[in-house]
Amino acid sequence: MEILDILIIGAGPIGLNCAIEAQKNNLNYLIVEKGTIVNSLYNYPLYMRFFSTAEKLEIDEIPFISTAPKPGRQEALEYYQGIARQKDLNIHLYEKVLNVSKNNDVFEVETTQSKYTAKNVIIATGFYDIPNLMEVPGENLPKVKHYYTEPYPYTRQKIVVVGSSNSAVDAALETYRKGAEVTMIIRHSEISKSVKYWVKPDIDNRIAEGSIIAHFNSEILEVTENTVIFKDENNQTHEIENDFVLAMTGYLPDFDFLRNSGIELNGDCLHPFYNLETMETNISNLYLAGVVCGGKDTHLWFIENSRIHATIIINNILSK
Known part of the structure; x- marks a missing residue:
């Protein structure tokens, strides 16, 4: 050989x-x-x-x-x-x-x-x-995606985007602009400082005006067929309707x-x-x-x- x-x-x-x-x-x-x-x-x-x-x-x-x-x-x-x-x-x-x-x-x-x-x-x-898994119940459901390619499948859908880095921000902005109802679940207190400098003002403004809902210092607890359950910064539990989860967790x-x-x-x-x-x-x-x-x-x-x-x-x- x-x-x-x-x-x-x-x-x-x-x-x-x-x-x-x-x-x-x-x-x-x-x-x-x-x-x-x-x-x-x-x-x-x-x-x-x-x-x-x-x-x-x-x-x-x-x-x-x-x-x-x-x-x-x-x-x-x-x-x-x-x-x-x-x-x-x-x-x-x-x-x-x-x-x-x-x-x-x-x-x-x-x-x-x-x-x-x-x-x-x-x-x-x-x-x-x-993928860096969330390790929560329901993560293996078909609605949970660890890779994001384009926004078109998510038109008129209730989307949860997990994360605050470049991939999460891009997914949130692109799906929002194609008609998705976007909620971000973010473990940290702010959007990551590593986000591309020409994109960060866009996501900050969309969150500030309420076009994209962001829950900071929050964490997903469970994904079900029709909802997502998470806890907020006050350790209170919430359940929201959901069609897809884009887990941009690295x-x-x-x-x-x-x-x-x-x-x-x-x-x-x-x-x-x-x-x-x-x-x-x-x-x-x-x-x-x-x-x-x-x-x-x-x-x-x-x-x-x-x-x-x-x-x-x-x-x-x-x-x-």
Whole structure:
């Protein structure tokens, strides 16, 4: 069986960047991706716009041309998938990695379709695949959605949006403007300070005028077929009529996969262990790249500040 120099798990922007750096240095590599190229971006809301400007999303110094100040989902898909085609990157799509183990100095990687061996493995899997569950009765009802794509299904419906970050605010504003009756249930005392600066005045004003109802310092207790039960800041319980719940409570890395790969997870936020100077984990020649490095702190790493991980990792591999 061929022994790869590098096997990269995940074909997101950072995984692609790692492959490009490996290709430049004549290293034998393969990307294995469980979905399509930049699969997480593909599953973003259809009309989402990035917080970052286009030049901060570029990889390999390839210009990202956008007609808007902040590029959107479709432009990003065109950009990153276009790079994969242009560079003819070696990628296996719709193939999920099941297990990574190390036998002496070689990694054995089992997928849904094959088995591979590699001297080095880079995990660049992001965090968009596993919802951060509310863990309340009724969360498994079909009316509860942990992913939001577009507002049209929610016209003339009673919507509860859970959360106060960018995804929650976008869902609340878009569904409201398509005719939904929107109530927000927010654990904190205010809309998140991380919300895009050009959007925050909009949500603040809609709440202030009563177009969108917001219950701060509140928490959902239960979801039923036709209602939502929550407690408010005074610990009083309320039950309101409801058709859909958009639980925009964030997403998590696949911690079980990281643990099973032998990576140490530390603290309440389950920060995976890695050396910031090399991106190498506690397992020699097993690296982390991109937003997966943040554990539960999913706001630590973005495309724009983790692009450098590719160069750091490949340089470390070459130094050995």
